Amino acid sequence: MQSPTTITSVGELRALTENWRRNGQRIGLVPTMGALHAGHLSLVALARNRVDRVVVSIFVNPFQFAPHEDFERYPRNIEEDYTRLASAGGTDIVFAPPLGELYPHGFATRIEVAGPARGLEAEFRPHFFSGVATIVAKLLIAATPDIAVFGEKDYQQLLVVRRLALDLGLATEILSAPIVRESDGLALSSRNAYFGTNERRIAGQLNRVLGQVATEIQSGVSIAEGERSGQAALLEAGFDTVDYVAIRDAATLSQLDGPIGNMRVLAAATIGGTRLIDNMPV
Ligand code: AMP
DSSP: OOOOOOOOOHHHHHHHHHHHHTOOOEEEEEEOOSSOOOOHHHHHHHHHHHEEEEEEEOOOEEEEEEEETTTTSSSOOHHHHHHHHHOOOOSSSSEEEHHHHOOTTTTTOOOOGGGGGTHHHHOOTTTHHHHHHHHHHHHHHOOOOOOOOOOOOOOHHHHHHHHHHTTTOSOEEEEEEEOOOOOTBBBBGGGGGGGGGGHHHTTOOOOOOHHHHHHHTTTTTHHHHHHHHHHHHHHHHOOEEEEEEEEEEETTOEEEEEOOEEEEEEEEEETTEEEEEEEEEO
16 A cells, blocks of 8 residues: 655645646545544545545644644644554545645735634634634645545534635535544544543543433423533533533524424533533434
């Protein structure tokens, strides 16, 4: 199996993708912030099944972190990431640019999405979706892929990226991949590395509680009551704070008058200083 080639400049990425396209090859992009795990590898596998060439970007994007968040502490291990991608197979190019390559001196442009980027995560991380939208737009413009794959793990982000691609008329099809979980249901996340043993045990309860809320809604409990009982159950399980437990329209994330149509339950909660998000269909 061929190992991926690492490139660090947008110019090189353009030259390679233009060449592939000239040869009739379809291209897939998997944007990541590194510290790769089986969830990321599932995105690569999905891309690989659809296209001839796969680019995995690894870039810890400073603009999606608030000053008090964990940008400095965020796990970075490019060598390990590379080894993981090489042994999983399916990646042609690892695009790992330095900061200045994507944000030249004096960088002053931001992309703001409304619609699905309002509420939920945005209430607690006001800079987050503008940071995500700006970097994703830059990566999509640089790589001009036929498809780009995003995880349902970051469900609101997925809808924001879909909106962005549609609104900007980008030619890239946005695909989603299901959440990969540990055996107790905890969604794999690079931030799970922060947990001590007891925190890790509590973290596993997030998925269980979301499942409980989904079942309650299906059995006729109101939206408000489902959200309230989910919040209480997370605090009971040992989470320090619960930012939200919300049952929303699955396609738009807008608030619901009652339990109708395709719904999604989403939650964010903190344990031992680490903030977790998760979601599932209702
Ligand atoms: P990140 O490196 O955390 O920015 O994630 C990069 C991509 O991987 C995003 O599209 C995430 O939604 C996706 N992802 C992260 N964790 C998981 C998981 N457990 N299952 C599926 N996709 C995931």
